[in-house]
Amino acid sequence: MSWRLLTLAGAFATALVTTALPSAAAEKSAVSLEGIELAKPTAEQAEALNLLPESLQPYYVGYWLLAEIGKNPYAGWTPPEGPWKFCYNDSYQGNSWRQAALDKYKALVADYKEKGLASEDLVVTNSNNDINVQLSQLNNLVREGCNVILSIPSSPTGLCSGIKDAHDKGVLVVTVESPVTCPEAINVGFNEYFVAAKTAKWVADAIGGKGNVFLINGIPGLAPTLARHQAALDVLGNFPDINVVGEVEGQWTPSTVKTNTLKFLATHPQQIDGVVDSGLGAVSAWQAFEQSGRPLPKINGFVGECSYLAYVKEKDIPVYSTSQGGAAAVWTGFDVATRMLNGEKPVVSTLLMPLPEITPENVDDWYTPDMTVQSSCFADPPDGRRVSPEFLDQYFTKG
Amino acid sequence: MSKSVLVAYAMVPLLFILSMVMIPGFGSWPSIVSLLVIASFLGIASIGQTLTVLLGGIDLSIPAIIGLANVLTVRWYGAGIPFPLVVLMVIAVSMAIGATSGILSRVLNAHPLLVTLAASFMILGAVLVYTEGQTIGTVPDYLMAAVSPAGRTGPIPFPPIVVVWFALTLLVVAIEQRSLLGRYLFATGANERSARLALVPVTLVWAATFAVSAGCAAIAGILLAGFSGGADANVGQPYLFQTVAAVVVGGTALLGGSGSYGRTFAGTLLITELTTFLIGLGFSERIQQMMLGLLIILLVALYGRESHVRSQI
Structure with missing residues (x-):
């Protein structure tokens, strides 16, 4: 069977690369959090961390603000024989992030189909953020014989009955980018807290560790908003000369960021040196400064919007952004699923990763001249991946 | 009647002076212009809400029309259509949708609350399908x-959006007070049955009013595209409650027949001032909303003592 051969070849190639590169620490980090006091785990949380190899534990700091870690629920699972049926239980498709993710997943499955590893094209459902609809769609996908279901749940608890049922029937459910609390799911995403801490640390360093800073927050009440907000405050608390002068509710919506930043600037005449943005707000915030006749502060990027790169290029100002594009996100979920189909076992139920970083050194690998401040795209990593295959190896034991 | 007009208009300078005293920088020229720009979006979007409320209705489709106009503007201009033509097309599409909502409300005798809510879902769904x-x-x-x-607008030290808002305000107030449509509007809002008996073309008035409402929402959506530099179907979301709040704070009765866009103009300024004032004091969005709620209750207590025009005659 050709897929076995291919898998073997893949494993061989991976082994070659792994030996060629000295260690998995090849994940080069631009902004270091060394010496920074961050959130401390309770005894119970520390115990859960010990399920992980030591090399991964730093990447899980603050995980409890967004996810739970448990043992691999598929430890006793026998992967089905290929070719497999891949399915997508999406909750919304109305923005370019979701569209990029869908397109990537479709392309990955089409590629698998060509190689004889997928039985058919990707099967897609979309619940338009209605969790009950999403649950019934999930149940239908299980009934239709999907082997692998990637899901972006619109609630951390609402799909649990369906996920348990899928697990009991031997169907692999992997959530992408929004971890659920159900113990039967495999969750793949990035560590919101860790990544936000890095962005805040960059802003703090960029303004020389002193000055006035404000935060731009996400949609109130959501776990990522809370985790990113807490991370920013924790990091900035390490700098006694940095003064957090306020917070702006941006809701990850450029027009809202701009409105509220203008209002903020109208009532805060003091010099603002830095802004910690929790996503999609940097360019709008800069425009608000510009249009209020104020000097531009240092602002991080978070998602890695093309508009952010275009703006920093145009203004020739310092750049630092993490990259959280949809295509790379879904590829990581797909990678985890296919590794599990090939017998690899994740060490825990929730795989939290760092995000690639866009820095002055590598920005030219990310930026393309067709990007403008009005672009709605996200800059994809040069190799399309969030983390290297060798880095991902650390999350698995070979079956 | 004239007393309650004074309430909103008196509060605008009072709150401004209070803010200036309490928050350094509030009275600076860039701050004032920023506030006027932010108020302009709300003000333009609230024109339609005021007129439909005067008619005894309400327009819940304003956020969806804003989103539609926002997405279409960016998309069509990006596709190479000349901008003036894009503006005309977007406004025409929006007005057609608005007119349909107005006519359906009358023909089906359904409350515009339901009709415009349904229209919102269809519009946003269609935008997602189309794009x-x-x-x-x-x-x-x-x-x-x-x-x-x-x-700046030529010699005027304000950006064009503020000038557009002021001009629209004068225009709308003139239409309300001096035109046949204005008289029909108030007559229908005060008592639809007597308006019919007085040979007011009620269905036409509803169609025209909802078309104007959608047209104004479309203008807000087009301007918001320039504000954020990109398209977002959900960009209009804040303008559902805010437009209703601007109408209520200004003192136009939700029962219809009494009020004016001139009042909403003051209501818009007041809301923008208040939220900015609260941001200046460091209050979160939650507290801002609570305070806005308090303001509405306070003003309704002041305005609410007047009975509906129907029972005043």
Whole structure:
């Protein structure tokens, strides 16, 4: 069977690369959090961390603000024989992030189909953020014989009955980018807290560790908003000369960021040196400064919007952004699923990763001249991946 | 009647002076222009809400029309259609949708609350289907300059959006007070049955009013495209409650027949001032909303003592 051969070849190639590169620490980090006091785990949380190899534990700091870690629920699972049926239980498709993710997943499955590893094209459902609809769609996908279901749940608890049922029937459910609390799911995403801490640390360093800073927050009440907000405050608390002068509710919506930043600037005449943005707000915030006749502060990027790169290029100002594009996100979920189909076992139920970083050194690998401040795209990593295959190896034991 | 007009108008300078005293920088020129720009979006979007409320209805489709206009503007201009034509097309599409909502409300005798709510879902759904979730496209630089607080309109030291808002305000108030449509509007809002008996073309008045409402929402959506530099189908979301709040705070009765856009103008300024004042004091969005709620209750207590025009005659 050709897929076995291919898998073997893949494993061989991976082994070659792994030996060629000295260690998995090849994940080069631009902004270091060394010496920074961050959130401390309770005894119970520390115990859960010990399920992980030591090399991964730093990447899980603050995980409890967004996810739970448990043992691999598929430890006793026998992967089905290929070719497999891949399915997508999406909750919304109305923005370019979701569209990029869908397109990537479709392309990955089409590629698998060509190689004889997928039985058919990707099967897609979309619940338009209605969790009950999403649950019934999930149940239908299980009934239709999907082997692998990637899901972006619109609630951390609402799909649990369906996920348990899928697990009991031997169907692999992997959530992408929004971890659920159900113990039967495999969750793949990035560590919101860790990544936000890095962005805040960059802003703090960029303004020389002193000055006035404000935060731009996400949609109130959501776990990522809370985790990113807490991370920013924790990091900035390490700098006694940095003064957090306020917070702006941006809701990850450029027009809202701009409105509220203008209002903020109208009532805060003091010099603002830095802004910690929790996503999609940097360019709008800069425009608000510009249009209020104020000097531009240092602002991080978070998602890695093309508009952010275009703006920093145009203004020739310092750049630092993490990259959280949809295509790379879904590829990581797909990678985890296919590794599990090939017998690899994740060490825990929730795989939290760092995000690639866009820095002055590598920005030219990310930026393309067709990007403008009005672009709605996200800059994809040069190799399309969030983390290297060798880095991902650390999350698995070979079956 | 004239007393309650004074309430909103008196509060605008009072709150401004209080803010200036309590918050350094509030009274500076860039701050004032920023506030006027932000108020302009709300003000333009609230024109339609005021008129439909005067009619005894309400327009819940304003956020969806704003989103529709926002996405279409960016997309069509990005596709190479000349901008003036894009504006005309977007406003025409929006007005057609608005007119349909107005007519349906009368023909089906359904409350516009339901009709415009249904229209919202259909509009936003259609936008997603049409664009497949891709918000590609671009806006002309002069549109961005037109809504920038740093912009100017020739010799006038305000950006064009503020000038447009002021001009629209004068126009709408003139229509309300001096035109046949204005008289029909108040007559229908005060008592639809007597308006019919007085040979007012009620269905036509509803169609025209909802069309104007959608047209104003479309203008707000087009301007918002310049403000954020990109398209977002959900950009209008804040303008559902805010437009109703601007109408109520201004003192136009939700029962219809009494009020004026001139009042909403003051209500818009007051809301923008209040939220900015609260941001200046460091209050979160939650507290801002609570305070806005308090303001509405306070003002309704002041306004609410007047009985409906129908029972005053």
